[in-house]
Amino acid sequence: MNRRTFIKYSFLALSTFYGINLLANEQGAELSPLPSIPVGGIIRPPGAITDKILRAKCISCGVCVNVCHLMKYDSIVIAGIDDFNQLGTPIIKDMRDYPCALCMECPRHCPTGALQQVEKENVKMGMALIDFSLCFGYNGDVCLSCSKACPLGASVFEFYNSNWGNQPYINEKCVGCGLCVKYCPLGGSAIKVVTIGQYRKIRQGYISGFKEILAMTEEQRYNLVYNNNLPQIMARGRLIEREYR
């Protein structure tokens, strides 16, 4: 066997292996037990000021992706053809498993300035929203996992203690890195990061919902927690358990 045929056959074997691998990935379609807060758009890596500047400057070189991989966070991926205008630009795809850790290496190394160097506190990737009907802290527990995971810590979290738990609330200083999403112990996470544009749309409803829960009487709250929320939380737990089995 000469070199050329060897290369040909190894290429063939590699591509078959690869195809099988891709198909196998397809079969394990992920059921997404994420809370029902719509994301509405794509979440960018830290340092992307506006989508327009990012789109104009990004040359799709993949430095950010590989820097993120070398820092062992793996949160940045390059966007596909879902939105053809955004093909080749960096996005953060999977915050449940691979959130951004705000190490700020990608804007430091971006060669074109599509991602601009900013302070950690001034990053605006999105906004983390807690689903009050799923969060343990609103349903009779003291959890604090999200606030412990937060890289900005005390400035982002507010706590409203009551008989119904240590109720955490994420204020608008949140940068949307998604670390709390990953470390939420609820099956599928009770937190979701939404884009800024989407947050502006649902802001009123979200805040009024939060105030409504705080203003509830004990009886109302009992009904809400025991008849509505806890069964949901338990169902989620069973769903995730089944996944692990």
Add this chain to the structure above:
Amino acid sequence: MPIDKIRKIVLMAILFLFTLQFFGIKFLSGSLTGSLLLWDISLIDIFAYLESLFASKELTTKALYALIPIFLLYLIIGRAFCGWVCPMDVFFNLLSKKKFNDEKKIINNQRERLLKKIGYGIAIFLLIQSAVIEIPIFTNYMSHLTNFFRALTAGVFSLLSLPFEKSLLIYSLSAILFLLILELIYPRLWCKSLCPIGKTYGLFNKISLLRLSIVKDTCIQCGSCNESCYMDIDIASNTDKAFLRDSNCILCGRCVDACDKKAKTLSLKFRR
């Protein structure tokens, strides 16, 4: 040792250095469009920089710093990028049905000149287009370098079960496949005319230090340089000059290898 062999080793070594980034070694990360050397030195491809500049209409100092080392490097070695670094050279070589020592090859100088002009036209058109729609259009959608490295990164990530965008992988692979089919139908059309990255590096050939030098006295007019030329340059009729300064010359050294067997007239030399 024939130059062709050295060239292939250099090409493979650079690709290998790029694959190290997937296994946690911070030596060379990114892609040939824009990369990061030793975790601190940013590098950027010249055409990609131009497109980004035209699309954003804003001079970024960071990008300029990234451009300087590349600019200086190619002032020295000219269009050697195409022959010594670009990974498509390997694929095109594997594909080409025509051996490069093709005895019956007739070079049509007029056609080559026209192709060159069309190439510059395409490059300028792409720059204007990216300024109009504010997207670096060639680099993001068509470039073989970005597509190759995107496919490579997504492929390796899929094997390591890390997040990647499947539709992007398929897009990039089909873009590469398209180029390979183009190469089968019109051999070397991409390199000679269509690829604007090569065109920008070709401009450096006019002033670069590395060049193809010709010693006229030993030339026996055998024409083996023309037969072996990858880019169909008429070297044989330029032997009265001391140096070849064609913007299509990729300094691959195929002609030098061919010449060494018979006359030892051609050589790649650094000269001021």
